Amino acid sequence: MAEVETTGAEAAPREEARERRVRVVLVDDHRMFRTGVQAEIGRTDETGVEVVGEAADVDQAVTVITATRPEVVLLDVHLPGGGGVEVLRRCADLASDPAQPVRFLALSVSDAAEDVIGVIRGGARGYVTKTITGTDLVASIFRVQEGDAVFSPRLAGFVLDAFASTDAPPIDEDLDRLTQREREVLRLIARGYAYKEIAKQLYISVKTVESHVSAVLRKLQLSNRHELTRWATARRLV
Amino acid sequence: MPEAAAAPHVEPRPPRKLYRSSDGRWLGGVARGLAGHLGLPVIWVRLVFAGLFMAEGLGGLLYAAFWFFVPLGVGGVGDQRPPSLVSTETAPDGRRRLVARKPDRGQMLALLFMVVVAMVFIGSVDVGSGARVYFLPIVLVGAGVALVWRQADNARRARWVEVGRRRRTLTLVRTLGGILLVAAGVSGVFVLKGSAAHLGSVLQAALAVLVGITLLAGPYLVRMTQDLSEERLMRIRAQERAEVAAHVHDSVLHTLTLIQRNAENAAEVRRLARAQERDLRTWLYKPEGTGKDEEDEPATVADAVRRNAAEVEDKHGVPIEVVVVGDCALDERTSAQMQAAREAMVNAAKYGGEGGAVQVYAEVEGRTVFVSVRDRGPGFDPDSIPADRMGVRESIIGRMERNGGTARLRAVPGGGTEVELEMERVEKT
Numbered sequence: 013m014a015e016v017e018t019t020g021a022e023a024a025p026r027e028e029a030r031e032r033r034v035r036v037v038l039v040d041d042h043r044m045f046r047t048g049v050q051a052e053i054g055r056t057d058e059t060g061v062e063v064v065g066e067a068a069d070v071d072q073a074v075t076v077i078t079a080t081r082p083e084v085v086l087l088d089v090h091l092p093g094g095g096g097v098e099v100l101r102r103c104a105d106l107a108s109d110p111a112q113p114v115r116f117l118a119l120s121v122s123d124a125a126e127d128v129i130g131v132i133r134g135g136a137r138g139y140v141t142k143t144i145t146g147t148d149l150v151a152s153i154f155r156v157q158e159g160d161a162v163f164s165p166r167l168a169g170f171v172l173d174a175f176a177s178t179d180a181p182p183i184d185e186d187l188d189r190l191t192q193r194e195r196e197v198l199r200l201i202a203r204g205y206a207y208k209e210i211a212k213q214l215y216i217s218v219k220t221v222e223s224h225v226s227a228v229l230r231k232l233q234l235s236n237r238h239e240l241t242r243w244a245t246a247r248r249l250v
Numbered sequence: 251m252p253e254a255a256a257a258p259h260v261e262p263r264p265p266r267k268l269y270r271s272s273d274g275r276w277l278g279g280v281a282r283g284l285a286g287h288l289g290l291p292v293i294w295v296r297l298v299f300a301g302l303f304m305a306e307g308l309g310g311l312l313y314a315a316f317w318f319f320v321p322l323g324v325g326g327v328g329d330q331r332p333p334s335l336v337s338t339e340t341a342p343d344g345r346r347r348l349v350a351r352k353p354d355r356g357q358m359l360a361l362l363f364m365v366v367v368a369m370v371f372i373g374s375v376d377v378g379s380g381a382r383v384y385f386l387p388i389v390l391v392g393a394g395v396a397l398v399w400r401q402a403d404n405a406r407r408a409r410w411v412e413v414g415r416r417r418r419t420l421t422l423v424r425t426l427g428g429i430l431l432v433a434a435g436v437s438g439v440f441v442l443k444g445s446a447a448h449l450g451s452v453l454q455a456a457l458a459v460l461v462g463i464t465l466l467a468g469p470y471l472v473r474m475t476q477d478l479s480e481e482r483l484m485r486i487r488a489q490e491r492a493e494v495a496a497h498v499h500d501s502v503l504h505t506l507t508l509i510q511r512n513a514e515n516a517a518e519v520r521r522l523a524r525a526q527e528r529d530l531r532t533w534l535y536k537p538e539g540t541g542k543d544e545e546d547e548p549a550t551v552a553d554a555v556r557r558n559a560a561e562v563e564d565k566h567g568v569p570i571e572v573v574v575v576g577d578c579a580l581d582e583r584t585s586a587q588m589q590a591a592r593e594a595m596v597n598a599a600k601y602g603g604e605g606g607a608v609q610v611y612a613e614v615e616g617r618t619v620f621v622s623v624r625d626r627g628p629g630f631d632p633d634s635i636p637a638d639r640m641g642v643r644e645s646i647i648g649r650m651e652r653n654g655g656t657a658r659l660r661a662v663p664g665g666g667t668e669v670e671l672e673m674e675r676v677e678k679t
Contacts, residue, residue, distance in 0.1 A: 124535050165571060165573050165609060165611070166571070166573055168573070169573035169575050169611070172575045172613070173575045173576065199611070199613070202573045202575065202611050202613075203573075203609060203611040203622045203624060203668075204571065204607075204609030204611070204624055209662065
């Protein structure tokens with residue numbers, strides 16, 4: 013493989029970020045963590061992220077989200093009052109509002125399969141762990157705002173695992189099976205590649221990578237039958 | 251017998267409470283418990299009881315009273331007892347415990363001894379011949395009660411000591427035997443009293459009384475069992491909590507202390523935090539019993555990858571993110587691959603650790619096992635490896651090829667190096 017030049021690519025997202033603004037609500041029951049995230053991403057002039065509200069439990073979250081109508085919600089998975097899944101359930105109509113959708117990005121310290129798959133199935137647009145760097149988190153927030161899915165390597169691993177068992181009877185293949193290309197993209201994510209690097213590796217545009225990832229997310233939410241069910245049952249997740 | 255007279259008057263002082271010994275006992279553990287409490291050899295106490303038994307059965311009554319009122323405990327005997335039958339061992343928690351070497355033989359002896367004493371007693375007792383006929387039934391009842399009591403002791407003891415399944419049937423048999431003995435003894439009394447003809451009506455009356463008592467006491471009994479089970483549940487919860495607290499104390503708090511002490515050494519702090527995080531995660535998310543004392547070799551690919559990554563991470567202080575898809579058992583080829591992967595991780599941690607976490611991805615798909623190790627370091631050109639650098643050439647590429655796999659090294663677009671290892675699993679015959 014040839015060495016690909018990387019100059020200029022690094023600066024692009026920050027350039028973008030400065031022009032655009034995104035309104036974010038933080039939902040996490042640890043005040044320290046909210047403060048930390050706020051400090052990390054909340055410098056609006058630099059990052060373009062404006063934290064418009066915070067919540068510490070499910071009821072507060074629903075109230076704050078309804079009141080402020082943010083573009084992105086950073087959602088903790090484990091919350092008092094039913095957890096992130098409950099927030100997603102009660103904000104379902106806000107999330108599907110075509111005019112101004114509220115999008116959810118799960119941000120959790122847990123990378124256990126049941127947590128990850130749970131919130132993704134609940135409608136979160138992505139899942140990142142709390143070890144993520146500030147820059148990556150800002151990039152993820154913008155990606156989610158645009159309607160794309162954000163996959164951490166671990167999440168990609170879970171999805172691949174879920175769809176990997178190909179010995180299942182092929183029912184409704186178009187809907188549930190990942191295409192070869194989608195698998196390839198997921199594999200590269202799991203190997204720790206950034207979207208940009210995947211695009212270079214596969215000689216496709218970043219937009220194409222993003223659309224593949226979104227397709228995977230859609231399939232993940234839809235495929236409540238077959239593989240995923242079987243996978244989850246085998247692991248006693250459902 | 252001065253000792254015997256003194257024995258019942260001993261006031262159990264709070265620091266040295268009188269317990270019956272549950273270990274190495276012959277009957278109820280009374281003699282052992284007393285001996286431990288008084289600091290006398292067991293055999294003395296036993297002889298005293300036997301002697302008192304001769305005195306109009308006083309020893310038997312005393313023994314029964316002790317058995318009834320003194321709670322069962324662990325241990326209880328000092329070092330003076332004859333070492334041939336029992337010995338002490340120190341339990342892990344520091345308590346001294348008694349171990350009966352030949353409990354069966356001891357019990358047989360005790361039984362024989364008691365029979366002999368009873369014979370002598372019967373021979374010596376001379377009450378009116380009218381009362382004498384009741385003697386056998388009373389002995390029967392006594393034996394039955396002793397059997398059931400002893401069983402109850404065992405049931406309590408089973409909470410401290412694991413009891414196997416086999417012994418549970420024995421428990422049932424013993425309890426049933428005791429009940430039968432008591433029933434036979436009681437019936438015997440009735441029969442001897444000459445009211446055998448009224449046995450039917452007596453039984454009916456007894457039944458009626460039993461039913462009445464059940465009706466009256468039933469609700470209380472049910473309530474009590476419910477309270478008991480609830481209490482037990484709470485206790486289990488408390489135990490679990492205690493275990494979590496212990497774990498947090500043992501690992502997390504100690505690590506935090508270490509971190510405080512090494513606050514200036516960023517690399518060390520990071521290493522400690524990573525290791526602790528991994529440990530805690532394993533402990534929290536793995537089913538109970540695993541993840542703690544697994545010293546054995548890994549058996550599957552996923553296990554091996556994770557363990558290698560953890561070791562390299564600890565050693566070199568570079569975070570390694572592991573994603574594993576699928577799993578299979580290790581064979582000689584995949585074991586070689588795991589060694590190569592480990593070498594690749596070490597290289598990545600050593601030379602590419604500056605750029606951030608090393609990413610390891612392993613996938614088992616069909617018969618192929620694929621492992622990729624990438625870093626975000628300065629990158630390096632495979633063709634420029636000096637001939638004397640054996641690490642990559644031999645440990646990674648050579649090892650893979652000798653075992654029929656392939657290894658590829660390449661520069662990654664965006665910086666860093668990626669090592670790809672591919673291996674076919676051994677054909678299953």
